[in-house]
Amino acid sequence: MTTLATAPSTWACTRLVFLGDNGQVMTARSMDWKSNIVSNLWILPRGMERDGQTGENTVRWTSKYGSVITSGYDISTTDGVNEAGLNANLLWLVESEYPPFEPSSKPGLSIAAWAQYVLDNFATVKEAVDALKDEPFTIVTDNIPGESRLATLHLSMSDASGDSAIVEYIGGKQIIHHSREYQVMTNSPIFEEQLALNTYWQQINGTVMLPGTNRASDRFARASFYVNTIPKDQDPNKSLASVFSVIRNVSVPYGISTPDQPNISSTRWRTVFDHQRKLYFFESALTPNTFWVDLKAIDFSDKTGKVMKLDLGDDQTHTYSGNATRDFQPSKPFQFLGVNSASPV
Secondary structure (H helix, E strand, O other), X not given: OEEOOXXXXXXXXXXXXXXXXXXXXXXXXXXXXXXXXXXXXXXXXXXXXXXXXXXXXEOEEEOOOOEEEEEXXXXXXXXXXXXXXXXXXXXXXXXXXXXXXXXXXXXXXXXXXXXXXXXXHOOOHHHHHHHHOOOOOEEEOOEOOOOOOEOOEEEEEEOOOOOEXXXXXXXXXXXXXXXXXXXXXXXXXXXXXXXXXXXXXXXXXOOOOOOOOOOHHHHHHHHHHHHOOOOOOXXXXXXXXXXXXXXXXXXXXXXXXXXXXXXXXXXXEEEEEEXXXXXXXXXXXXXXXXXXXXXXXXXXXXXXOOOEEEOOOHHHOOOOOEEOHHHOEEOOXXXXXXXXXXXXX
16 A cells, blocks of 8 residues: 655645535635646546556446546546536545555556546435445556656545535545535545544634634634535525635635645635536636636537537636636547556555
8 A cells, every 4th residue: 555644745725515505505626736737627428438547457437427627737637527416526635545456456446537437427425425435446546747756635525415525545444424514625634633623623613713824724624614604595696705705715825835834835726616506617826717617508418428628728827707618629538647557556
């Protein structure tokens, strides 16, 4: 198994789920990274044949659901939603330890395709948890592009009912935290310890004092307090404004430099998904506009649907405004990172 507990993290993010009245559910996340992560938006239709990119012994599937995703380096799905209203997010967790992958044992799945596997196959969090708890594959990690260290990630999921789950690999064992109450995920420490730390801040009451640093545990406490304090009975656009306010509050200022805190990186972009209206909002730190993609207006058919790309440009600086669904262009699909099964994982 592989652990990077002693390696500094440069991918620090926050994910939160807003649960409003009348069934309103919105999931927000920030992407914090030390350098340009080369992200673009993609439309991926149903019926795509995929495999886990781990050689001969790999999991294989055909996508049941179409999705809109944000890529990382155009070799992985780091954030995304599917047409059924399921949301999946990958965030950094330096404590991650994945089981060893043997070519003759359980089929492998590249960590780059982990979130996409979920979006392709499941409509709800419960469906995903029921399948994942049987561990149908072994997660296989590999080096981050341009670096000599392995990717260590955990997965969060949320759906239109407001259900949530967090999937981590600790000590080589899969641990799934499944509850509507698990609205927030950040980075280190592991999720169970984050919950314990947050209990302390809940006793103090956020109207009196909240931790204000950019550390993961402090962002967890602030996100937990604010996402449950913003009004729950607003119209969808005002709820969206409130949710964006919370994810911006826990974002890291662009260009910040903290040499003694290598885990802290600038926020590069943010997304918010309105599960009811099926609108996927995107906001770059380097452009003045927030835009959205309307999943209801997309042809996800396995017969007529096409792979489409929205080119966000270097450092996500291409500017789009309002409904950008029609700005996508036909494209060849990106290739998920292939993992050498002989690698020491």
